[in-house]
Amino acid sequence: MARILYAVNGEGMGHAVRSKVVIRHLLEKKHKLTIVAGGRAFNFLFKNFRNVYDILCYNIVYRNNRVMNIETAIMNVKKFPEAYRKNFARLKELIEDFRPELVITDFEPFSNIVARRFKIPVIAIDNIFMMHEGKIKIPLRHGHSFLSSSVATKFWMRIKADRHIITTFFYPELKNPRKTALVPPVLREEILNAKPSKGKHIVVYQTSATNKKLIDSINKLDEKFLVYGFDAEKKEGNVTFRKFDERQFIKDLASCRAIIVNGGFTVISEAIYLHKPILSIPVRNQFEQILNAMNVEKLGYGKYCRTVDIHCINEFLRNLPEYEKNLAKYRQEGNKQLFERVDRTIKEILEKSPAKK
Numbered sequence: 001m002a003r004i005l006y007a008v009n010g011e012g013m014g015h016a017v018r019s020k021v022v023i024r025h026l027l028e029k030k031h032k033l034t035i036v037a038g039g040r041a042f043n044f045l046f047k048n049f050r051n052v053y054d055i056l057c058y059n060i061v062y063r064n065n066r067v068m069n070i071e072t073a074i075m076n077v078k079k080f081p082e083a084y085r086k087n088f089a090r091l092k093e094l095i096e097d098f099r100p101e102l103v104i105t106d107f108e109p110f111s112n113i114v115a116r117r118f119k120i121p122v123i124a125i126d127n128i129f130m131m132h133e134g135k136i137k138i139p140l141r142h143g144h145s146f147l148s149s150s151v152a153t154k155f156w157m158r159i160k161a162d163r164h165i166i167t168t169f170f171y172p173e174l175k176n177p178r179k180t181a182l183v184p185p186v187l188r189e190e191i192l193n194a195k196p197s198k199g200k201h202i203v204v205y206q207t208s209a210t211n212k213k214l215i216d217s218i219n220k221l222d223e224k225f226l227v228y229g230f231d232a233e234k235k236e237g238n239v240t241f242r243k244f245d246e247r248q249f250i251k252d253l254a255s256c257r258a259i260i261v262n263g264g265f266t267v268i269s270e271a272i273y274l275h276k277p278i279l280s281i282p283v284r285n286q287f288e289q290i291l292n293a294m295n296v297e298k299l300g301y302g303k304y305c306r307t308v309d310i311h312c313i314n315e316f317l318r319n320l321p322e323y324e325k326n327l328a329k330y331r332q333e334g335n336k337q338l339f340e341r342v343d344r345t346i347k348e349i350l351e352k353s354p355a356k357k
Helices: 015-029 038-047 069-096 109-117 140-157 189-193 213-218 246-256 265-273 287-298 310-318 320-327 336-352
Strands: 005-009 033-037 052-054 102-106 123-126 162-165 180-183 201-205 223-229 232-236 240-243 258-261 278-280 302-304
Touching: 005 015, 005 069, 005 109, 015 033, 015 038, 015 102, 015 265, 015 336, 033 038, 033 069, 038 052, 038 278, 102 109, 109 123, 109 180, 109 201, 109 223, 123 336, 162 336, 180 265, 180 336, 189 246, 201 246, 213 310, 240 246, 240 302, 246 265, 258 265, 265 278, 265 287, 278 310, 287 302, 287 320, 302 310
Parallel strands: 005 033, 005 102, 033 052, 102 123, 123 162, 162 180, 201 223, 201 258, 223 240, 258 278, 278 302
Antiparallel strands: 232 240
16 A cells, blocks of 8 residues: 555646545555645545645636636746745645655646655646647647647646546547556546436536626526526526535536536536536637537537637537437446556556665
């Protein structure tokens, strides 16, 4: 059994939700874990596990459903000196006390920096590094988004893992298959246990509460919408706003006709598993979300709209039967492939570690 420092990115909830599943598996395998996370991820994981420690994290600035790259860079440049000093001190103390044999990171940069300083091997488990490890064809119109996202990822995250385990619902050729493995998306137990049905409502899930145009558009449609992401509990005509509650959200997702999302990987993956048609309107300038949306449309699981457009929404709704037909072919055997890959990778890394020789 191994001593593992598990580090989780705190921007958004997808990293934390995915990590909860992997952490539980590792604990069941009797590994010893110390967990670090920032932002909302810390609060989420602290409620579920012991030995969870808070660190500072980078954040993204959104405006009108767009990532503001300059504002994001300025904010994080200002934050970096304090974040680096405090996080390095916290992680250094944890490493010296816990003496981990391995670091697993879900897109958390500071743990990677400290692991390199202490010469501890690193496994990265995320979906975002598909941009770097997969042989992706970049449409010309998305060149700027890809470049800015790629530069930001490499500059801010600086994750140089010994192995990458990339979760995905699409499978491009890999640049370095000896170092990188593709596995199906991580599915939380509540999704695996959910019993899908086809109700009358459409779920709307937003990364940030800045997409007011989407709300204006769906208000004009003769459909029932349940909206998450605006931190509100109210009803406006055919739109019901709900504050995030994990159980309620999964219940609404499992029983919906379809879902409208940005391009976040976790919710898209869960919708695919539950065979729910997807309308993806990615946050602009965030290529990882654009890549997910393009592949949702390519696979016939739903539609990709670059901007909020009522005609695009209506076209999506008209084509629901076709999307349902394509989604019915999707199969995933829970988290079996993921867990097998994680177990095998940990074993291989530790066997090569000097401390084990």
